[in-house]
Amino acid sequence: MRVLIIGSGGREHALASCIARSPRLSALFVAPGNPGTASLGQNIPIRAHDVAGLVAFARAEKIDLVIPGPEAPLVAGIADALAAENIACCGPSAMAAQLEGSKRFSKEIADLAKIPTAAWQSFTDAETAHDYVEDVGAPIVIKADGLAAGKGVVVAQTLDDAHAAITAIMEDKLHGEAGAQLVIEECLTGEEISVFALCDGLNAVYLGAAADHKRVGDGDTGPNTGGMGAISPPPWATPHIISDVMTSIIRPALAAMAARGTPFRGFLFAGVMLEQDGPKLIEFNVRFGDPECETLLPLLQSDLLPALVAATNGTLAAINLAWTDAASATVVMCAKGYPGAYATGGEIFGLEEAAMIPGVNIFHAGTMADQSGILANGGRVLAINATAATLEEAVALAYTAEGVIDWADGFCRRDIGRRAIFAGKWPS
Ligand code: AMP
Numbered sequence: 391m392r393v394l395i396i397g398s399g400g401r402e403h404a405l406a407s408c409i410a411r412s413p414r415l416s417a418l419f420v421a422p423g424n425p426g427t428a429s430l431g432q433n434i435p436i437r438a439h440d441v442a443g444l445v446a447f448a449r450a451e452k453i454d455l456v457i458p459g460p461e462a463p464l465v466a467g468i469a470d471a472l473a474a475e476n477i478a479c480c481g482p483s484a485m486a487a488q489l490e491g492s493k494r495f496s497k498e499i500a501d502l503a504k505i506p507t508a509a510w511q512s513f514t515d516a517e518t519a520h521d522y523v524e525d526v527g528a529p530i531v532i533k534a535d536g537l538a539a540g541k542g543v544v545v546a547q548t549l550d551d552a553h554a555a556i557t558a559i560m561e562d563k564l565h566g567e568a569g570a571q572l573v574i575e576e577c578l579t580g581e582e583i584s585v586f587a588l589c590d591g592l593n594a595v596y597l598g599a600a601a602d603h604k605r606v607g608d609g610d611t612g613p614n615t616g617g618m619g620a621i622s623p624p625p626w627a628t629p630h631i632i633s634d635v636m637t638s639i640i641r642p643a644l645a646a647m648a649a650r651g652t653p654f655r656g657f658l659f660a661g662v663m664l665e666q667d668g669p670k671l672i673e674f675n676v677r678f679g680d681p682e683c684e685t686l687l688p689l690l691q692s693d694l695l696p697a698l699v700a701a702t703n704g705t706l707a708a709i710n711l712a713w714t715d716a717a718s719a720t721v722v723m724c725a726k727g728y729p730g731a732y733a734t735g736g737e738i739f740g741l742e743e744a745a746m747i748p749g750v751n752i753f754h755a756g757t758m759a760d761q762s763g764i765l766a767n768g769g770r771v772l773a774i775n776a777t778a779a780t781l782e783e784a785v786a787l788a789y790t791a792e793g794v795i796d797w798a799d800g801f802c803r804r805d806i807g808r809r810a811i812f813a814g815k816w817p818s
């Protein structure tokens with residue numbers, strides 16, 4: 391099979407590593423890719439949001455399967471454009487990608503499918519939104535309806551913060567048109583987990599659960615990021631809870647999407663809060679998570695490629711994936727300043743030594759190669775993954791590998807997995 395992966399992050403490097411091992415693969419392309427994916431396939435200089443360019447490439451190169459990493463090309467309709475060319479795409483149509491592209495749409499589907507989720511209302515007018523938060527009080531969560539590069543959510547602890555968020559998103563148009571509509575919802579509390587399933591429109595195969603570390607600083611402090619590290623399995627995600635998430639969140643969402651004529655195919659990512667009375671949906675994403683993908687895929691023993699093909703042709707019911715029962719931890723190395731302004735161009739040493747440690751996987755994200763070696767070229771630069779028998783060992787191994795990497799401008803959180811280890815439920 392000739393496969394094209396779209397994207398350039400650690401997630402896409404992890405997907406490429408997995409696909410590259412498949413005996414069914416004949417050629418692998420990654421657009422635009424990074425120096426990590428360049429060692430597994432051919433990088434193609436087409437940006438992830440250039441839908442027309444990607445489709446033209448897939449047609450010219452007779453690609454059999456396209457795997458989009460990020461949400462932007464999916465929301466922009468790449469699966470529809472590929473379908474028109476008879477090219478399989480492991481990702482949802484633009485209509486189905488609205489599960490991530492519009493918070494209001496995903497809340498409507500949640501209500502339709504009776505999925506437990508935070509109480510919510512949507513607003514197209516700032517004044518009504520300001521009045522509403524005065525009525526219901528804080529804490530409260532303010533969300534831009536559309537895609538806002540992961541920055542469209544404010545968990546407001548006070549009414550002042552809530553009013554400021556409404557003003558910033560709706561009146562000052564901080565996220566442009568994405569903020570023309572707001573969803574305001576009840577603030578949930580509990581442990582948050584990310585649950586992943588591969589879907590073919592009707593069937594869902596569980597891909598694992600992870601705990602992300604979203605804040606930039608140790609102890610969950612500072613601004614939100616794309617994700618500073620992840621662990622799997624989270625000790626809070628007992629088999630009973632996972633089965634509850636599959637039956638009360640994932641499968642009802644698939645059934646509701648199919649019933650309205652927009653079946654969901656591809657990776658479905660449910661952000662879930664484990665509340666006292668059970669799991670509640672925080673949001674859907676229509677793609678794999680990053681760094682969750684780098685954390686889960688190293689645990690997969692089966693060939694991923696046939697499962698991805700099955701997701702595109704409705705045959706997932708026949709697929710069983712085997713996983714090791716090891717634990718996995720990923721530490722993300724970022725450029726100093728991230729998620730604010732940061733410098734690029736610093737040289738990174740020690741990558742090969744780190745990757746040689748048994749159990750360690752080094753995934754590239756914001757890197758670039760030049761004659762002298764590998765240079766930093768982004769905010770999240772490397773995802774350092776390790777697998778081991780216990781979570782404590784996996785975390786220790788990931789930090790050992792991090793210690794081998796010599797990059798003057800880099801930093802990482804020092805407490806990835808600490809809360810999970812201290813939860814005292816490991817191994818369960
Ligand atoms: P999102 O962009 O929807 O992933 O939201 C970003 C983060 O905001 C989530 O991962 C949660 O940590 C938090 N969040 C979103 N919605 C809620 C909610 N209703 N209650 C509490 N936290 C939330």
Ligand code: GLY
Nearest residue numbers: 616617679680681
């Ligand atoms: N790590 C969270 C995400 O990929 O959205």
